[in-house]
Amino acid sequence: MTRIPQKVSASKYLLSLLIILFIVPTGCVQGQLGQNNSGQYRNGMVVCAYPDAAQVGLDILKKGGNAVDAAVAVQFALAVTLPEAGNIGGGGFMVYRSKNGKTNTLDFREKGPGASNVNMYLDSAGNVIPDLSLYTHKASGVPGSVAGMVEAHKKYGKLKWADLVQPAINLARNGFKATKHLASDLNWAAEKFKKFNPGKNYLVKDAGWHEGDILVQEDLAKTLEQIRDKGRDGFYDGPVADMIVAEMKQSEGLITKDDLKAYRAVWRKAIIGQYKNYKVITMPPPSSGGIALLQLLKSIEPFPLKRYGHNQDSTIRLMVEAERRVYADRSKYLGDPDFYKVPVDSLLRPEYITSRMKNFSWDAATPSTSIKPGSFVGYESDQTTHYSIVDTEGNAVSITTTLNDTFGSKIFVQGAGFLLNNEMDDFSSKPGVPNMYGLIGGKANSIQPGKRMLSSMTPTIVEKDGQLFMVVGTPGGSTIITSVFQTILNVIEFDQNMQQAVSLKRFHSQWLPDVVTAEKEAIDSTTISKLESKGYKVVTKAGIGRVDAILKTQWGYYEGGADPRGDDTKLGF
Structure with a gap:
C-alpha cells in the first residue's frame, strides 16, 4: 500500500500522481520502451518452441x-x-490476418x-x-x-x-x-x-x-x-x-x-466462424483442425461453462461428449479438398451441430461405440511445432509445421x-x-498420388469486436484440436491471462479409443470419481500439447503464453 507523505493532503497527493502519469514519457513510466511491468509488449511479439x-x-x-x-x-x-x-523436410499450414483484418491461409x-x-x-x-x-x-x-x-x-x-x-x-x-x-x-x-x-x-x-x-x-x-x-x-x-x-x-x-x-x-480461403462475440479464423481442409474447432465451440456454446468451472465435472463431460462426436465426423468426412468434396457447410451448419448433441445426457457417458459419423442431406501427428507472431503494425501469423513423429x-x-x-x-x-x-x-x-494427407494442425487467429484478440496453436498430433479448444476457453470462459491459459493442465478425448486422457493433476480425484461413476474412463499421461500463443489486451499490449512443457519462449519489444 502506498503511504501518503506527511503534511501533504490526500487530494493534493493524488493530483500530483495524475500529473506525473500524464506528463512523464510512457517509456519512462514502463521502464522499457513499449513494455509494461507485466511482460506485455506494444510493438510486436514472437512465441515459439x-x-x-x-x-x-x-x-x-x-x-x-x-x-x-x-x-x-x-x-x-x-x-x-x-x-x-x-x-525443411516436412510441411504445415499458415493462418494470416493483416492489420486491416484481411485473412488468408497457406497450405504447404x-x-x-x-x-x-x-x-x-x-x-x-x-x-x-x-x-x-x-x-x-x-x-x-x-x-x-x-x-x-x-x-x-x-x-x-x-x-x-x-x-x-x-x-x-x-x-x-x-x-x-x-x-x-x-x-x-x-x-x-x-x-x-x-x-x-x-x-x-x-x-x-x-x-x-x-x-x-x-x-x-x-x-x-x-x-x-x-x-x-x-x-x-x-x-x-x-x-x-x-x-x-x-x-x-x-x-x-x-x-x-x-x-x-x-x-x-x-x-486457401480461411474457415471463419463465431463463438459468442468472438470471430474465429482458422485453417480449412486438408487440416481437420479448423472445422473440428468450430464444431467444438458451437457444440458447447449454449452451456454455462463459466458457471460449471474450469476442469470440473460438468465442464469435462460436456467437452468430452462434443469431442467424441466431432472426431467421429472427422473419420468419415475430412480429407484433401482437391481430391474429395469435403462437406464444410453441412458440417458447420448450426442445426447439424445441435442435432449431434441431442443424445448427450447428464445421466451417463455416451459410449463411443454408439457414436457414428453424422449424416445430412446432400452429402457426396506427436511432433509438430507451432509459432505465433504479431508485428509492429498488427499483422498476425499463426503457423504449425510438422514431421509427424518425433524426429519424423x-x-x-x-x-x-x-x-x-x-x-x-x-x-x-x-x-x-x-x-x-x-x-x-x-x-x-485414402492414399493417392499428389494428394495431401489429413492433418489435425489447427493454427488459429481470434478477433473480438473487429480487432485482433488472440493468435494460437500447438503441436500434439490428435490432441492439437482439443488443446487449442481448451486454451481459447481458458481465456474467454475462465478469465485466464495468456500465460495461465497455456500453462493450465489439459485433457483430451477423440471418440476412439473410448477414454479421457488427462495430464497428471489436470483433474482432481473427486472429479475423476464423479466421471468414472458416470461411465468415463480416465487415464493419465505426462504432457498434452505445447501451446504458443499471443493475446492482445484491452490496453493494446501483446501478452505471450509460452508453454512450460518445453523450451518454448516468448519475446517482445
Whole structure:
C-alpha cells in the first residue's frame, strides 16, 4: 500500500500522481520502451518452441520486418534448433490476418509421391504392415515447408529473402547451446538414428548430449545456403533435390525429381466462424483442425461453462461428449479438398451441430461405440511445432509445421543433413485401422498420388469486436484440436491471462479409443470419481500439447503464453 507523505493532503497527493502519469514519457513510466511491468509488449511479439529461434524472429521484427518475414526466419531457425519437429523436410499450414483484418491461409502440407497407391502399406492378405508407414523411406511425403516459406514471402514479405535465411545458416554452422530438453531428446533418439542411418553421423554424439553442449550442423548449413541463394530451386531442384532422390533410391523410397519439381504450396480461403462475440479464423481442409474447432465451440456454446468451472465435472463431460462426436465426423468426412468434396457447410451448419448433441445426457457417458459419423442431406501427428507472431503494425501469423513423429521417420538425407517426414502415416492406410495417434480414417483420406494427407494442425487467429484478440496453436498430433479448444476457453470462459491459459493442465478425448486422457493433476480425484461413476474412463499421461500463443489486451499490449512443457519462449519489444 502506498503511504501518503506527511503534511501533504490526500487530494493534493493524488493530483500530483495524475500529473506525473500524464506528463512523464510512457517509456519512462514502463521502464522499457513499449513494455509494461507485466511482460506485455506494444510493438510486436514472437512465441515459439526454442529460445534461439524466438530471438531470430524478434531480431527480424526489430529490423523492420513484418510478421511473415519473422515467420520465415523462425521456420528456418527451428529447422536447425528443434530437429525433432522444426523442419525443411516436412510441411504445415499458415493462418494470416493483416492489420486491416484481411485473412488468408497457406497450405504447404506434404503430398503423396507419384508412385504412392491406396494399398502400398498392406500385405498380400490385406493387413497393414507394421511400421512401413513410419520408419522407412516409403513413409515420407513430398516436403512442403520450403515452398510454403517461399510463397508466403513472395506474397507478404518485406525484407530480402537471403536476410531471412541467413540467421539459420549461422546457427547451423556456428552452433548453438543445447537445452536440457533438446539434449534429452537427442539421447532418446540416438539408437534409432544409428539403426535407420547406417554410414551417417547426424545428431549423434558418442558421449551423449548434455545441456550446454554446442550443436553444429555443417551439411544442414550448406543446404540452407542453397535455399538462401536459389529460393525454391535451392531445395526442389539442383544439388539438394539430387541428394533427396539419391536417398530415396537407396532404400526403395518413392519421391522422385518430378515429385519435387511439381510440388506447390496452395493459398486457401480461411474457415471463419463465431463463438459468442468472438470471430474465429482458422485453417480449412486438408487440416481437420479448423472445422473440428468450430464444431467444438458451437457444440458447447449454449452451456454455462463459466458457471460449471474450469476442469470440473460438468465442464469435462460436456467437452468430452462434443469431442467424441466431432472426431467421429472427422473419420468419415475430412480429407484433401482437391481430391474429395469435403462437406464444410453441412458440417458447420448450426442445426447439424445441435442435432449431434441431442443424445448427450447428464445421466451417463455416451459410449463411443454408439457414436457414428453424422449424416445430412446432400452429402457426396506427436511432433509438430507451432509459432505465433504479431508485428509492429498488427499483422498476425499463426503457423504449425510438422514431421509427424518425433524426429519424423528418423531418416536423414545423406549430404543434406535434414530429417525426412513420416507423414504418409497420416493417410488412412486401411479404412477403420488407426494410425499412430489412434485416429480412424476412411475413403476421404485414402492414399493417392499428389494428394495431401489429413492433418489435425489447427493454427488459429481470434478477433473480438473487429480487432485482433488472440493468435494460437500447438503441436500434439490428435490432441492439437482439443488443446487449442481448451486454451481459447481458458481465456474467454475462465478469465485466464495468456500465460495461465497455456500453462493450465489439459485433457483430451477423440471418440476412439473410448477414454479421457488427462495430464497428471489436470483433474482432481473427486472429479475423476464423479466421471468414472458416470461411465468415463480416465487415464493419465505426462504432457498434452505445447501451446504458443499471443493475446492482445484491452490496453493494446501483446501478452505471450509460452508453454512450460518445453523450451518454448516468448519475446517482445
